[in-house]
Amino acid sequence: MSLKYTMEAMELLDDASASGKMVVDLFKGFEHVEASYQTVAGAEGSTDFIKVVVKGTNGKLTGGNAPSLGIVGRLGGLGARPSRIGFVSDGDGAAAAVSTALKLANMTEKGDRLPGDVYITTHICPNAPTEPHEPVDFMGSPVDILEMNHYEVLPEMDAIISIDTTKGNRIVNHRGIAISPTVKSGWVLKFSDDLIRIMEMTTGELPVTFTVTTQDITPYGNDVYHLNSILQPAVATDAPVVGVAITAKTAVPGCGTGASHEVDVAQAVRYAIEVAKEYTLGNFEFYDVEEFARLEKLYGSMKHLQTLGKGNE
Template identity: 75%
Template sequence: MSLQYTMQFIEILDDPSINGKKIVEFFQEYEYVEASCETVEGKAGSTDFIKILIKGTNGKSSGGSAKTFGIVGRLGGIGARPSRIGLVSDADGAVAAVATAAKLAEMSKKGDRLKGDVYVTTHICPNAPTQPHEPVDFMGSPVDILTMNKYEVLPEMEAILSIDTTKGNRIINHKGVALSPTVKEGYVLKFSEDLLRILEMSSGQLPATFTVTTQDITPYGNGVYHINSILQPSVATDVPVVGLAITAESAVPGCGTGASHELDIAQSVRFAIEIAKEFTAGTISFYDEKEFNQLVNLYGSMSVLQTLGKDV
């Protein structure tokens, strides 16, 4: 089940020598999976971006017509060596993304293939920098957010679930996972009833959600506060994006070690898999298309919020 793959990748990623190539090698045995990585240099070092495609029976990568789902494991880095030893809290997004890919790959191998393609992206950096943030420090990254979006937000994705540790705040006071409203082209839309239903079903609890502000859906670099990078994929695409936050009751620094909780990450994996099943089958939607079009007709485009603005 999801917990097995979560624990497996916590151990795999908790390694100072881990890199993207080793993750890609894990998926080479799977017939219906393509995995690749690319090392990218930044001002504060380098990181390995990985892309994993789990092919559907009617996926567009094979000439089919089923919808394509995207999962982004968002983070600054999986480790902060040499200042911190071990896997940091910020790594949860990468663990969840790769564990989800592994479970989907194993399902495909056994014959439980999804109808559509699923792309999973994240990056692997065991020695990322840290950065000041209120109320607790964040993890930094060797590369900027524009570079992350370039490699992690793919044109093939028709809806995106962005999974990110979101513990460095006093806003979410719930341990587990929490769902954001849908964000599309600068609009914060209502919560998807389909996604709430699936979260409720997969967790066995009432669905926890979190607030999104206008600042959170604007690009990094504009000088305003962001809760974290969970919704940064929304600035780089016109498809609907939803954030799945891995959360805590207390404020936990992203660079803190010993703060990754297997059961919470496994819950995010279960949720992502169930969304992948239903979205690629065409049975759920991330947003109400008719209502979105009505908003645009009434109030115009909000895509300016996907840019750095006129004064930056």
């Protein structure tokens, strides 16, 4: 079911002329869905930020009180044209986000509306730059990470899933998806038992997780190593953030073409949808609220890790 929408989205995005308008046009005619885009120029080109809102039956947009979930498709670009021809591995985050929005939109037409609102954001850039990174090259972006967070991390999001290709490393040696521990307000918290349970259910396999370091939850631009940008949304919000990594057994460059697997992206989509169902029902939180309060009482705030640090403000 999710695979159908994934293939449709990936076919649309595998285009040298891919744009925000092309994505937004997918959502015309859906009664409970709002889609928009905004073109933003940077030092190395421009990109189209898109926002899709799937309204819930008891969502805050209609006066309800159900929690709102954010799903961020994180990437540098869909393509590295003209140096690379075609859709790059790094584009999987956008493909997953658009596919999730498309599936949720179609669910609303079939009578399966979620209780809470779901905000899906990403950006569409078919010709992003590349940049050096160990062990393999990364995709760059026409705009910097702070601008991405401005358009993709919204105050309406009570909790966030950040979906990102995470193949350019030797940390995760598994093909499919993996999840991070919860990150909130500069703290790396324990893994959510419920998010692990949903992963087991949607994949039919033992859960796969990945390591997060202190460096990974600090902002880009502080000249320290980051695994990738999967947890960069966490520097722009106090909402809990969990990374959903689309992974490979080998180190695959973000600018590599022919390296995207529809079934793996669809797995991330299926996972995101099931999380959205349960979270907006109020079945669970991304973190232990009482334990987080105790941590801050015992050790104080860690919000300084959400900044560029001393001397870099």
